[in-house]
Amino acid sequence: MTSTVEAVARLGTWAAGLRWSDVPDTVRDRLGLVLLDSLGVTVVGARQAEQRALVAAWRPGPGPAPLVGAGATTTVEAAAWLNANAMARLELDEGHKYAKGHPAAHALPAVLALAADLGASGPETMSALLAAYEVAARFGRATTLRTGAHPHGSWGVAGAAAGCARLLGLPGEGVAAAIDAGAGLPVAGHFASALDGNPVRDAWLGAANVSGLAAARMAAAGVARNTGTPSLSLGDVLGRFEPAPLTDGLGTRWDVQLGYFKRHASCSFTHPAADAALLMRADGLTLDAIEGVLVETHSLAGGLGRTSWDSRLAALFSTPFVVAAALVHGTVDPAVSADDQRDDPRVRALAAKVVLRVAPDLDARLPDERAARVTVRTLGGPPKVIEVPNPVGDAAYHPMTEGDVLALLGRLLDPDAVRAVHEVAAGLAGTTDVGPDLRRLAEI
Structure with a gap:
């Protein structure tokens, strides 16, 4: 004391x-x-x-x-x-x-x-x-x-x-x-x-x-x-x-x-996964070919795996929503979680394919890194994997x-x-x- x-x-x-x-x-x-x-x-x-x-x-x-x-x-x-x-x-x-x-x-x-x-x-x-x-x-x-x-x-x-x-x-x-x-x-x-x-x-x-x-x-x-x-x-x-x-x-x-x-209107724990999703989208990932998405992350973000939401705030705390929105819209600006966009059938369908898991190797990097590893399985092709150590905007990683x-x-x-x-x-x-x-x- x-x-x-x-x-x-x-x-x-x-x-x-x-x-x-x-x-x-x-x-x-x-x-x-x-x-x-x-x-x-x-x-x-x-x-x-x-x-x-x-x-x-x-x-x-x-x-x-x-x-x-x-x-x-x-x-x-x-x-x-x-x-x-x-x-x-x-x-x-x-x-x-x-x-x-x-x-x-x-x-x-x-x-x-x-x-x-x-x-x-x-x-x-x-x-x-x-x-x-x-x-x-x-x-x-x-x-x-x-x-x-x-x-x-x-x-x-x-x-x-x-x-x-x-x-x-x-x-x-x-x-x-x-x-x-x-x-x-x-x-x-x-x-x-x-x-x-x-x-x-x-x-x-x-x-x-x-x-x-x-x-x-x-x-x-x-x-x-x-x-x-x-x-x-x-x-x-x-x-x-x-x-x-x-x-x-x-x-x-x-x-x-x-x-x-x-840079994303969502919980910071979702940001590395969103950044990885945007990189994949920019690389020409075809949405219709996606069979499944695995997001591996640290334990602080392990509870954000819900694939359903009934409000904007709930969506902003759902990694499946944020990843799906990033892939569908190419952004996670506030507009994508607004009432007229939040229930986009493409986002709902893709979010249902997202699985969130805690990875011990990523967890071991806390607190210096809040990493995510995103693996996308597609029809007729090898899995695509991108790992991000910290979200864009972190002082130690692509500072703004x-x-x-x-x-x-x-x-x-x-x-x-x-x-x-x-x-x-x-x-x-x-x-x-x-x-x-x-x-x-x-x-x-």
């Missing part, structure tokens, strides 16, 4: 002392790219009918924080909750294989909403975003959830708390108290909810952002304490917690540089540049929207008050 208290204290001191002027240029650039991607996919999510209905049902009151892409501003907490939902709506949000989840989606909506309210400067906002990401990713590394638990809404709350506390100008002990309180507010979500297509999975991210805000406000009021809560909540209750990863390489290893961007992210957003948004998101993301660090620029995002 003492080691957890000490690690959180050190992490809080580091986050409180973080200055944008001291951050290496490569790290600044990567955070800017994460911000660009995150804002862009939030706009895409905000334009979905399900998200518009959610906003309408929420009836958000007036306030200073933008509902990104939704045409309104609202209170800090409402913006944090709804923007986090929009960001995760289509499974396009940035992730991190070592954290085993999504640091940005757990924390960036809360920090940006609070920054808009406070009228924070660009450098202060970027420092808070970076602190939030790094703390969340380190908590993801430190936490091993119980089998069946979904990572949304658990370890990432600490990141939201750290970023918001940093933005509120709290000293090291205050940031540490916020982190500890945030770690005591996790969601205990089951992975089956995602497989079943239950959107409560998106709400877990909204809860994480709002809980991070609450933890930071508790610390600002002096009613939060650093007592080693992560070892109890994330450890004893939800799994196992090791404090050492919280401070390993602190200030020298930047986790924001090790994440991945998603700013041009790649802009091209991705260009497929999903109109040019004016892409231009506006790019201008806000690129210019935020240089502003004296981020509020006006962030509120511009509401009108995209």
Whole structure:
């Protein structure tokens, strides 16, 4: 317990002392790219009918924080909750294989909403975003959830708390108290909810952002304490917690540089198989000749083998659907999982031929590789085999540049929207008050 208290204290001191002027240029650039991607996919999510209905049902009151892409501003907490939902709506949000989840989606909506309210400067906002990401990713590394638990809404709350506390100008002990309180507010979500297509999975991210805000406000009021809560909540209750990863390489290893961007609107565990399927399609694979498809993967992805789905989210967590969609349509953009495309008879028929298995040799490569090996049996020909070590977009395998992210957003948004998101993301660090620029995002 003492080691957890000490690690959180050190992490809080580091986050409180973080200055944008001291951050290496490569790290600044990567955070800017994460911000660009995150804002862009939030706009895409905000334009979905399900998200518009959610906003309408929420009836958000007036306030200073933008509902990104939704045409309104609202209170800090409402913006944090709804923007986090929009960001995760289509499974396009940035992730991190070592954290085993999504640091940005757990924390960036809360920090940006609070920054808009406070009228924070660009450098202060970027420092808070970076602190939030790094703390969340380190908590993801430190936490091993119980089998069946979904990572949304658990370890990432600490990141939201750290970023918001940093933005509120709290000293090291205050940031540490916020982190500890945030770690005591996790969601205990089951992975089956995602497989079943239950959107409560998106709400877990909204809860994480709002809980991070609450933890930071508790610390600002002096009613939060650093007592080693992560070892109890994330450890004893939800799994196992090791404090050492919280401070390993602190200030020298930047986790924001090790994440991945998603070019497919689906669970990241399906991406290597989708990439392999697209390579086969480009090589002239004839769909009518396919007799069967074997997808071998690692154990983290072993539960995504369902060949039926009754909603968009369920389809996005089905490797057979994603592989079939990639082969039929040549893309796994959001359009292929929309109501008018999801039940395409060609996709249904091909998905029924896909079998998912865990391969020990691929499992042994975790966490550095999240590999997939796809074997397609065809009529009258030898099997076709393609193995992919990591999805395209991983920092260690075909990383995406700013041009790649802009091209991705260009497929999903109109040019004016892409231009506006790019201008806000690129210019935020240089502003004296981020509020006006962030509120511009509401009108995209």
